[in-house]
Amino acid sequence: MILLAIILAVTAFVFAGFAVWPAARLRPRWLAPSILAGLAGVAGATYFAGAQPQAPGVPYQQAAAERMATNPEALGQAAQMERLRDILRTDETDAAAWAQLGRMLARSERELEAINAFQRSLRLELNARTLSDLGQTFINLNDGQVTDEARAAFEEAQRMDAALPEPGFFFGLQAFQSGDIDAAETIWLDLIARLDDRDPYKILISEQVFQLLSQPQVNAEAVEAAAASEDFDPRQRIADMVQRLEARVAAGDAGFADHLRLIRVRGMLGDNEGGMDALQAARDRFAEREGAMTILDLLAAALQTDEGQGE
CATH class of the missing domain: 1.25.40.10 (Tetratricopeptide repeat domain)
Incomplete structure (x- = not known):
């Protein structure tokens, strides 16, 4: 508010004047406090009469009105x-x-x-x-x-x-x-x-x-120890994992997650034919599980798409 700013400026000016006024020793001691108190009272009355401390400023109100008038999607x-x-x-x-x-x-x-x-x-x-x-x-x-x-x-x-x-x-x-x-x-x-x-x-x-x-189940500590050895061969470890998964599937001991891991690792190796074989084994095993068949149907579509792109 402009009026309030003017009052505060006058207050500062008066206070500074009393501080440097050469005849300061001649002024009554009560004069400066009285003037400052009066100005403060006028400033307070002006503020409480016209101010709205909780109200947003005019620029905010304009911006808010524009936002409310605009389609949110825009x-x-x-x-x-x-x-x-x-x-x-x-x-x-x-x-x-x-x-x-x-x-x-x-x-x-x-x-x-x-x-x-x-x-x-x-x-x-x-x-x-x-x-x-x-x-x-x-x-x-x-x-x-x-x-x-x-x-x-x-x-x-x-x-x-x-x-x-x-x-x-x-x-x-x-x-x-x-x-x-x-x-x-x-x-x-x-x-x-x-x-x-x-x-x-x-x-x-x-x-x-x-x-x-379908995430492979691995022992992080064992993998780290194996990787530190001189004869570590990642391809052999993958081959061993595939062999273990295939043995479980053949014995009928594999769970749905095992079948998915086998399908995934076949795909990672670029063996689409092996992946389709593993997929068919899973379809035969879980034909009665609707949820499982939904996932397998999606995988079948993905594998067929990969085959088509590879031709």
Whole structure:
């Protein structure tokens, strides 16, 4: 405010004048404090009469009005988040706005802010999707590990909406991370079987499950020790792994994950024919498991595409 600035400037000027005035010894001691107190009183009255300490400035109001008048899809990510903050400055009880802000913050890798936004939304209104998003944000914050906090969010989300696919996937991931591959396999295959064929999550989850279950099981310490030896031959180690997997498959002792590992390693070696043979063995073994067949169908399509490109 201009008037307030002028008053403050006069105050500073008067104070400086009293400090350097040659006749300072002649002035009454009460004069300077009285003048300063009077000016301060005028400044305070002026401020409280015309100021609005909690109100946004005019430039902000103009920018907010422009954001609100614009289609959100036409705004950049930062402007979209600021638009949501505009809404929440007006109404802090808008649970949907808090949830959407949380999603945008999570996509921006601002997990702590996202968690706060999700929790504020959930305090206003429990919502299965928001709970699931909160669980995923806890996982992202913890470098991909399914923590107890994340599991609790997923359990509540699943209780509220059993059709949500994400909780089941992350329950399986927690089992996988703990080393219980069989439990993870069961959870994931049952989940894939429950999903509708038109649900895009069915393909996404199937692809992710293949990537996880087909990871070779290796002892990191043993591999490190072997790599340090003079006779270490990585090709021989791969050949030995393939031999062990083929022996399990032939004996009927291989689980679904073993079949996937064999298919994957064949593909990594460029042995498409061997990969197709391993795929057919898996189809014969798990013909009654709908979830397994969904993954195998995707692999068959991928292998056929690779064969076509190689011709």
